[in-house]
Amino acid sequence: MSNSLSSELLTGIAHKYGTPVYIYDTEKISSQYHSLTNEFSDQSVRFFYACKALTNISILKHIHALGASFDCSSINEVKLARYAGIPAEKILYTSNSIAFSEIEEAQKEGVHINIDSLSNLEKFGKKFGNSYPVGIRLRPNIMAGGNINISTGHAKSKFGIPIEKIDEVIDLVEQYNLNIAVLHVHTGSEISDVGLYMKGVHVLLDLAQKFPTVHTLDLGGGFKVPYEEGDTRTDIHLLAEEIRNAFDLAKQNTGREYKIWFEPGKYMVSECGYFVVSVTVLKETAATTFAGVDSGFNHLIRPMFYGSYHHIENLSNPGDEKKKYSVVGNICETDTFAWEREIAEIREGDLLVFRNAGAYGMEMASNFNSRFKPAEVMVKDGKPQLIRKRDTLEDLLKNQVI
Numbered sequence: 383m384s385n386s387l388s389s390e391l392l393t394g395i396a397h398k399y400g401t402p403v404y405i406y407d408t409e410k411i412s413s414q415y416h417s418l419t420n421e422f423s424d425q426s427v428r429f430f431y432a433c434k435a436l437t438n439i440s441i442l443k444h445i446h447a448l449g450a451s452f453d454c455s456s457i458n459e460v461k462l463a464r465y466a467g468i469p470a471e472k473i474l475y476t477s478n479s480i481a482f483s484e485i486e487e488a489q490k491e492g493v494h495i496n497i498d499s500l501s502n503l504e505k506f507g508k509k510f511g512n513s514y515p516v517g518i519r520l521r522p523n524i525m526a527g528g529n530i531n532i533s534t535g536h537a538k539s540k541f542g543i544p545i546e547k548i549d550e551v552i553d554l555v556e557q558y559n560l561n562i563a564v565l566h567v568h569t570g571s572e573i574s575d576v577g578l579y580m581k582g583v584h585v586l587l588d589l590a591q592k593f594p595t596v597h598t599l600d601l602g603g604g605f606k607v608p609y610e611e612g613d614t615r616t617d618i619h620l621l622a623e624e625i626r627n628a629f630d631l632a633k634q635n636t637g638r639e640y641k642i643w644f645e646p647g648k649y650m651v652s653e654c655g656y657f658v659v660s661v662t663v664l665k666e667t668a669a670t671t672f673a674g675v676d677s678g679f680n681h682l683i684r685p686m687f688y689g690s691y692h693h694i695e696n697l698s699n700p701g702d703e704k705k706k707y708s709v710v711g712n713i714c715e716t717d718t719f720a721w722e723r724e725i726a727e728i729r730e731g732d733l734l735v736f737r738n739a740g741a742y743g744m745e746m747a748s749n750f751n752s753r754f755k756p757a758e759v760m761v762k763d764g765k766p767q768l769i770r771k772r773d774t775l776e777d778l779l780k781n782q783v784i
């Protein structure tokens with residue numbers, strides 16, 4: 383794995399700020415962003431970082447400084463992005479299942495909005511008519527993505543307006559003279575197959591012909607990064623080439639040109655993240671040797687929620703012989719990070735690091751079992767800086783009315 387933070391640096395941060403701790407390498411975020419902009423440099427493309435992957439304000443500011451725009455999944459993410467100093471024009475709110483009042487708030491903020499239901503589209507039409515350009519999230523009925531929980535474009539998915547309802551969309555557009563600026567699809571996360579990605583693109587290119595006001599096609603996120611040795615990564619070079627061809631052909635056939643938006647989340651921040659924990663207890667049983675750590679699915683839920691793999695290394699004893707361990711958390715529920723994983727010999731007190739912990743790690747953390755949420759540290763220009771303090775007992779009590 384390339385340009386990674388050194389074990390010495392990670393160990394030093396763990397000693398200084400304690401464990402469990404999330405550590406982010408801003409250089410890796412920059413290089414991921416540039417790997418996208420380089421491949422698409424000859425096309426009219428904007429990248430909206432899907433900030434639900436990791437919303438720490440310092441990270442948002444870093445990504446803003448790179449020149450990226452931001453895709454938000456809630457009105458609070460819109461407000462956090464504004465707080466981080468990001469101008470409204472660089473913010474997109476792609477909503478689902480939300481009260482219309484949030485869309486009204488987003489309109490007041492002046493951000494781009496993608497609407498994902500007929501009912502909110504109708505409310506939008508009644509209130510704003512053609513005074514505010516708007517995007518529509520469509521559901522292309524394509525099965526794509528790493529697993530069913532992160533597939534969002536298939537025929538049973540709650541996301542988007544199903545394309546079989548397109549005539550009703552057009553009726554609303556005519557009735558309220560809506561200014562539809564953007565058509566959007568996001569078919570899922572961890573789409574490694576460029577061909578599958580292109581299916582969604584072709585659906586949009588076809589449907590855009592029904593909407594003369596559309597000037598942008600928003601192709602969503604879902605680029606895959608490797609988590610496991612031998613894992614694939616979405617071939618961005620190939621994707622850029624196929625998109626160039628598809629949009630050139632559409633221009634030849636229809637005379638129309640579109641701007642392109644993407645919404646990468648995981649691709650931007652997964653690999654920048656390191657989650658460091660301490661081994662609290664070793665327990666030998668007939669089935670396996672457990673390495674219990676000072677964390678659990680309350681801090682990193684992906685293995686239990688999605689069955690995700692996170693590579694684990696022993697920072698304190700890296701050169702020693704590998705043995706099989708089941709790495710488990712301290713939560714009072716089955717809480718397995720890895721089963722029978724080969725790791726350099728573990729001793730109580732050793733530091734373990736989980737890789738690919740930047741996306742949907744801290745962001746999905748909770749206080750279950752009344753545990754404190756971890757601290758977050760950002761490494762910039764080689765220097766670590768604390769960007770979120772570890773919780774304290776006051777945080778657990780803060781909103782309780784006693």
Ligand SMILES: *Cc1c(COP(=O)(O)O)cnc(C)c1O
Nearest residue numbers: 432476571603604645646647648
């Ligand atoms: C979650 C999400 C993304 C980002 O998905 P990744 O798999 O992290 O790239 C992009 N767009 C929308 C609308 C999303 O909900």
